[in-house]
Amino acid sequence: MFLTRWLRRLAPLLVCLVLLVTACSTAPDKYEQVQKDTTGFGKPAAVAKQAEKGGTFNQFFPKGEGDYELIPSQEKKGFAQYKLNQDGTTLAMLSINDTLSLPAAAAKYDNATDKIAGYPSVKQGTTTLALLVNGRYQVKVLSRDQSFTEADRSAWLEKFDLAGLAELEGVPAPQAKKAPRLPKTAPQRNLVPQPAA
Amino acid sequence: MSKKIYELVDDLPKKGLTVMALNSLDKFVPGQWDNLVGFDNTIKTVTGETDPTMVQAIGERAITLFNDKKEGYQRALWLYQTVDSASGMLGTAALANRIGQDSFLGFLQNISPKPEKAQTIDLSIKLVTEVVAFCHINGIPGDSLGDFLKSLGAYGSESLMRMAALVTFDGVIPLGADFSSKVLTSIKGMGASDLEKNPTFKGVKKEIPGDDSESKLAFITESFESTRGWMDKFVADKGITQSSAVDGLSGFIEGSKSKLDYLGAFLDISVKYYEHTGIQTLSRRLIERAVAEL
Numbered sequence: 001m002f003l004t005r006w007l008r009r010l011a012p013l014l015v016c017l018v019l020l021v022t023a024c025s026t027a028p029d030k031y032e033q034v035q036k037d038t039t040g041f042g043k044p045a046a047v048a049k050q051a052e053k054g055g056t057f058n059q060f061f062p063k064g065e066g067d068y069e070l071i072p073s074q075e076k077k078g079f080a081q082y083k084l085n086q087d088g089t090t091l092a093m094l095s096i097n098d099t100l101s102l103p104a105a106a107a108k109y110d111n112a113t114d115k116i117a118g119y120p121s122v123k124q125g126t127t128t129l130a131l132l133v134n135g136r137y138q139v140k141v142l143s144r145d146q147s148f149t150e151a152d153r154s155a156w157l158e159k160f161d162l163a164g165l166a167e168l169e170g171v172p173a174p175q176a177k178k179a180p181r182l183p184k185t186a187p188q189r190n191l192v193p194q195p196a197a
Numbered sequence: 198m199s200k201k202i203y204e205l206v207d208d209l210p211k212k213g214l215t216v217m218a219l220n221s222l223d224k225f226v227p228g229q230w231d232n233l234v235g236f237d238n239t240i241k242t243v244t245g246e247t248d249p250t251m252v253q254a255i256g257e258r259a260i261t262l263f264n265d266k267k268e269g270y271q272r273a274l275w276l277y278q279t280v281d282s283a284s285g286m287l288g289t290a291a292l293a294n295r296i297g298q299d300s301f302l303g304f305l306q307n308i309s310p311k312p313e314k315a316q317t318i319d320l321s322i323k324l325v326t327e328v329v330a331f332c333h334i335n336g337i338p339g340d341s342l343g344d345f346l347k348s349l350g351a352y353g354s355e356s357l358m359r360m361a362a363l364v365t366f367d368g369v370i371p372l373g374a375d376f377s378s379k380v381l382t383s384i385k386g387m388g389a390s391d392l393e394k395n396p397t398f399k400g401v402k403k404e405i406p407g408d409d410s411e412s413k414l415a416f417i418t419e420s421f422e423s424t425r426g427w428m429d430k431f432v433a434d435k436g437i438t439q440s441s442a443v444d445g446l447s448g449f450i451e452g453s454k455s456k457l458d459y460l461g462a463f464l465d466i467s468v469k470y471y472e473h474t475g476i477q478t479l480s481r482r483l484i485e486r487a488v489a490e491l
Contacts, residue, residue, distance in 0.1 A: 031203050031236075034257040038264040046265035058340045072338030072348045074486055076268065080338070081489055083351065090353075095489035102258070105491055124491070125246040140489050143245065 048100040051078030052137075056168065057096040062159035070094070084156065091148040094156065095140045096165070105138055117158050129153035133165045200274070202263040203236040203256065206480045209473060210234075218468045221445030222361045225435040230358040233477055243484045258487035259480070269333035270479060272404070276333070277475025279400045280326045313372065317383040318395045320367040320376070321421045322405075323471065327359070328420060329404050330475065334482050355477040361435075362470040364428050365442045370464070374438050377425045384418050392417075 029035075037043065057080035064070045067086055074081040078098040084091050099106035109132040112120035119139075121131040129150060130140040139160050141153040209232075210216055216232055223230070233239050240252050240259075263270045331349060338348045352360060368376040389410035392398050398405075398413075407413035431437075446464075 030253060031201070031256055031260055034260050035201055035203075035264070038261045043264070046261045046268055054336060055340070058344075071351045072344045073335065073351075074482060075336035075338040076486070079486060079490060081485065082338075085351070093485060093489065097490045102490055125244070125248055125251045127245045128488070138490075142489060 046101065047076070047078050048098070051098040051100045052168070053077055054080040057137075057165075060096060060161040060165045061094060062156060089145060091143070091145045092153065092156065093140075093142045093144060094160075095142070096160075097138050097140075099132070099136055099138050106132060106135060109135075116154060117162050119162060121157075123150075129157060131157055131162075133162055134168070137165055137168065139165070200271075202260060202270075202274075202480065202483070205274075205476050206234065206236040206239055209476060215468050215470055215473050218366070218446065218464065219358055219362060219470055219474070221442075222358065222365060224441075224445060225365070225437055226357055226361050229353065229361075230355055230474075233355070233481075236480065239477075239480050240484050240488075243481055244488045246488070254491055255484060255488045258491055259483040262483055262486060263479075269336075270483060273330040273333040273479055274476065276326050276330045276401060276404055277479070278472045280323055280397060281469045281471040282400070313379070314383060314387075314391070315395065316367065316371045317380045318387075318392065319397045319465070320363065320372075320380055321384055321417050322395070322397045322401065323363055323367060324424060325405055325417050325420050326401055326471075327363075329406070334479060355474040355481070359470060359474040359478070361431070362474070364431055365437055366464045366468065366470070368428065369432060369437050369439055370442050374432055377421075377428050381418075381421060381425060384414070384421060387414065389414055 038046070054075040054077055058072070058075070061070060061080070061082050068091075069085045071083040071085055072080075073083045073093065078101050079095065080097075081093055081095040084094055097105070108122055108124075109120040112122050112132075114121045114123075116129075116131050119131040119133055121129065123129055124140075127143040128140055130138055132138050139157060139162065141156045143149075143153060211232065211234055219230060219232070233242055236256060237252055240255050241247055244255060246252060246255065262268050266272075328349075335348065338344060368380075372379050392414050393410050402410070402413060405413045405416060407416045
């Protein structure tokens, strides 16, 4: 009798404990699926084999003007990115990428109603304005400072050599170049402290 | 099973010796570094996006990029982690050597490198590691060497903090404010065999450009020579001295003022600033690329 009475009292507590423990151990790992899909044998490459080499895109980026400075930031296969700085502050990131590696990136323009310089354009989130050239090359301006407004993003998108980029497709693909090689000689480094990007 | 980048960023410590040591440098590079931890938090802070669907999409692309070995991010991570743990071993060796000088364990001196020489190699290899990891993460951006250097020069936030820590913890504290000339004289007088004995070098040597230890030593010397001007200017501009650097640390490492070579070795063992800020740099760059590619 005594035992049953205690058990009756303890039961709700035990149930709560079990529920709590189960909830902890089965907390959904929101990145688990993508982690599984992109590791192990037979996983797809992150970048398409036929993607344009990142260095090809450099020529189409705007040039610095006045106190606006463009600083090369990343260059990988199918991707190139520059920082747009003013007085050492990063205002925006400018990028071109080949959507061959990520068809969904191109698909989002299918229903685009806006155009910039004649190319379909979309707003993405609250900080990004993008357009698509030849259904393949995506050009983006991403604000990194509150002072850099949507009008600024649009104006800087138009400063890209979009016509030049549009001619890229159709030209025989340049010989596939190997991944960037490390310099054989040590670079002259001139680090300049800057505010956080 | 490869490491999960989102877990590495989620697991970055919010406090502890590494974070305290890095925070002590805030007086030299004010406001440059806030200890950004947590994968989703990093996405939100870097991109300014808060929409959960967008954050998830950015996270998924960043993870995909990291998990593709060909993209170089895993190598950069390995470099940041290895140079820290290898130099920790060096710290242990340096401590053994210091004990050797102070006590009857004099024989230890015969098997341990002199702390200054070990520290010299350590500093120069960490510097080279930075250049190599930069290339794995960012490629070689731009069309010309000038572009590449401009890109290297635009260091900010955690990358600049890493360099400030390198100069302060591995340069000024153990070797003095004129450390760069000491290091240069020392590495110029070194042979490939000195390098081969060094645990930090052993840890990362396969990633240092050069066919053999001799050409790797040449690359290290050249890298040091070319960055020396920046380091000297940094020390002078920020007014970094042994005492000002140690003052910041003495709050949490007692008795550090009188035993500077012990302190250097202690920092080597217990402070993992390369790995900590390296993971932050890596995730920032991955996220910047992911959001731009979506």
